[in-house]
Amino acid sequence: MSSKLACALLIFAATIAATSASQAAWAIAQGDDGKPIVSRQYPVEGGARAQALRDCAKYTQNCKIVLADPQGCAALANYGTKSTKWGFGESHTKPRARQSAIASCEAIAGAGQCKVVHEFCGM
Incomplete structure (x- = not known):
């Protein structure tokens, strides 16, 4: 392989990796109605928050960001389909984000009442 081709392939691979990593930011907003709104795959956290x-x-009204991260994982837990009370978890791994979301939800609903209904990683 020629050195020019090898260099071109290296630049291409680095560009793909940078693009993938840079499209990882996410944010979760919540307003008066209690429903979480997830915004994902933004180049920077500020863009995810704004969206x-x-x-x-x-x-709804009075929206605020409840979680945001440039790359990590998130989980959302709830204790019923009609509930407006949610638990949120954030970590660098899905299992830890799940644990955090369950703990956050159970602080509102009581032990054994919550389940994770959505999870993702920005990476």
Whole structure:
């Protein structure tokens, strides 16, 4: 393989890796109605936050960011389909994010009442 081709392939691979990593930021907003709004795959956390707030404001008032991260994992736990009370968890791994979301939800609902209903990683 020629050195020019090897260099081109290396640059291409680095560009792909940088693009994938840079599209990882996410944010979760919540307003008066209690429903979480997730915004994912943004190059920077600020973009994810802004979009989550815009999307939340379409449905309810007094929206605020409850979690945001440039790369980590998140989990959302709830204790019933009609509940507006949610637990949120954030970590660098899904299992730890799940544990945190369950603990956050159970602080509201009581032990054994919650389940994770959505999880993802920005990486």
